[in-house]
Amino acid sequence: MSDRHAVIWTRSADGPLKLGNLVVTQRESRFSYSDEALARDDVPGVSLLLPRSATPPVFQAKGGFFMYPRLMALIPPPGHNLQRQIVTRLLQAAPGGIPAGQDLEWALFLLAGRNGIGHLDVFPDDLAADRWYRQPAPAPNQAIGPRSRLWAQLRDGFVHDLAPLDARVVEHLIGPTPSAGGMTAKLLAAIPDAPRWDGRIAPPGTQRIGDTTFTDVVLKIEQPHYAGLAELEVLCLRVHRECGFDTPRFWRSSQAEMEFLAVERFDRCGGLPLPLESLYALLAMGRREFLSTADITLDELGQTIPKLAAVAALEVKSTQEAIFRRVVLALLTGNGDLHLENLSLLGGAREARLAPVYDPAPMRAWARHDLRFAIPIDFDNAHGGVAGNLIALAPAFGMKPAKAREIIAALLVQTRDYPERVMALDKVPLERRQRLVEVVTRERRGVAEELGG
Ligand SMILES: Nc1ncnc2c1ncn2[C@@H]1O[C@H](COP(=O)(O)OP(=O)(O)OP(=O)(O)O)[C@@H](O)[C@H]1O
Ligand SMILES: [Mg+2]
Structure with a gap:
């Protein structure tokens, strides 16, 4: 394989800025900051673990990571991922066709790695960057409504798989759709900033059409084999908010025979991007032996936070406590999916903090x-049951055991009507509700008995 080259840019208040050059070889990836980026310490670097310096760390390829994990997060993942399908279809139409293996990942990176989640924009070279930033900003005079060809394409070509998705139609209507990770089909788009969502969207970054202000969202589209997921996720977003967690605004809607959940993006501020880096990417970058979420236990995760505070202005104690609270609430609500890509740090090294709640399904x-726990817990019967084992994590999360116990007890009380609220969601198939209620009732009873005793 010959070396691969790309350039990485970002958007700052003063306009686009080149962060630097990337070289990826069979064995390692190297990034070098541009002189402009080295001179601008107000602009975030590529990753909290790739600090702005004349000699940023080289990354040795390992397992599934053929380059810096932070950059691999810009590649739409394999599986039923909407962006991956669209970009692959666009590649199919190109002269070289669809490349194989790592060449495909690289081609997807160059095509889709911009204007997505976070602050990084990837291009094959500076000319391509220049051309892209010079395009007029999306200024549609009309938003795309629920009766448009776009919705029909998504419904028939992706959600129900009735006809092949015509990537060109999607591209024509909303532009090349920016990359978004995760399993659920989603679009990055802007929707009218109103209490109810009427099904209209505009390209991401649209701030206004006529008199209507727009806001950027992650628009999740429910898949038939996960019927009820949007309703359940909304309930959990509400529960997190009621329990005092930092939770974004959201809109739930049925449009064009599809079920949607729009969640306001927190990686945008006044039209500019904020860095968003998952704990997964950070750990894969920082720990040589880390290859997947299962390679770290919850206590090790807690102990990692002070280490991250060495590279970013991160408030250690409140971050540890917030993660601990999320783990507890995940257990009490039946979220078995609080993995390391569902926990991120938001902001650059000068102002990093735990990102608001997302994906609490x-x-x-x-x-x-x-x-029970997507991040494994080093379970020890000597600590008791699940509550005892959570309390035993307290020191790793910078807390006294009494404090951990208090958090668990408080969240248990605050969510006491959760099983009834699940059962009341009559749009969710009964089998799903019954299963979830059975699981959480068992967990909650176990925790209550342990705390009571
Ligand atoms: N409100 C938001 N603002 C900014 N970025 C977000 C927001 N919600 C999600 N993201 C980003 O988009 C990614 C995918 O979103 P999310 O986790 O909700 O989807 P998912 O497909 O359900 O994921 P999973 O595969 O974990 O089930 C997240 O990992 C995160 O990086
Ligand atoms: Mg997720």
């Missing part, structure tokens, strides 16, 4: 996702 409603 109670996946234990589906047998294939029925995990």
Whole structure:
């Protein structure tokens, strides 16, 4: 394989800025900051673990990571990922066709790695960057409504798989759709900033059409084999908000025979991008032996936070406590999916903090996702049951055991009507509700008995 080259840019208040050059070889990836980026310490670097310096760390390829994990997060993942399908279809139409293996990943990176989640824009070279930033900003005079060809394409070509998705139609209507990770089909788009969502969207970054202001969202589209997921995720977003967690605004809607959940993006501020880096990418970058979420236990995760504070202005104690609270609430609500890509740091090294709650879906409603903890816990019967084992994590999360106990007890009380609220969601198939309620009732009873005793 010959060396691969790309350039990485970002958008700052003063306009686009080149962060630097990337070289990826069979064995390692190297990034070098541009002189402009080295001179601008107000602009975030590529990653918290790739600090702005004349000699940023080289990354040795390992397992599934053929380059810096932070950059691999810009490649739409394999599986039923909408962006991956669209970009692959666009590649199919190109002269070289669809490349194989790592060449495909690289081609997807160059095509889709911009204007996505976070602050990084990837291009094959500076000319391509220049051309892209010079394009007029999206200024549609009309938003795309639920009766448009776009919705029909998504419904028939992706959600129901009735006809092949015409990537060109999607591209024509909303532009090349920016990359978004995760399993659920989603679009990055802007929607009218109003209490109810009427099904209209505009390209991401649109701030206004006529008199209507727009806001950027992650628009999640429910898949038929996860019927009820949007309703369940909304309930969990509400529960997190009621329990005092930092939770974005969201809109739930049925449009064009599809079920949608729009969640306001927190990686945009005044039209400019903020860095968003998952703990997964950070750990894959920082720990040589880390290859997957299962390669770290919850206590090790807690102990990692002070280490991250060495590279970013991160408030250690409140971050540890917030993660601990999320783990507890995940257990109490049947979210078996709080993995390391569902926890991120938001902001650059000068102002990093734990990102607001996202993706709190109670996946234990589906047998294939029925995990107690997505990040393994080093369970020891000597600590008691699940509550005792959570309390035993306290020191790793910078807390006294009494504080951990207090958090668990408070969240248990605050969510006491959760099983009834799940059962009241009559749009969710009964089998899913019953399964989830059975799982959470068992967990909640176990925790209550342990705390009571
Ligand atoms: N409100 C938001 N603002 C900014 N970025 C977000 C927001 N919600 C999600 N993201 C980003 O988009 C990614 C995918 O979103 P999300 O986790 O909700 O989807 P998912 O497909 O359900 O994921 P999973 O595969 O974990 O089930 C997240 O990992 C995160 O990087
Ligand atoms: Mg997710």
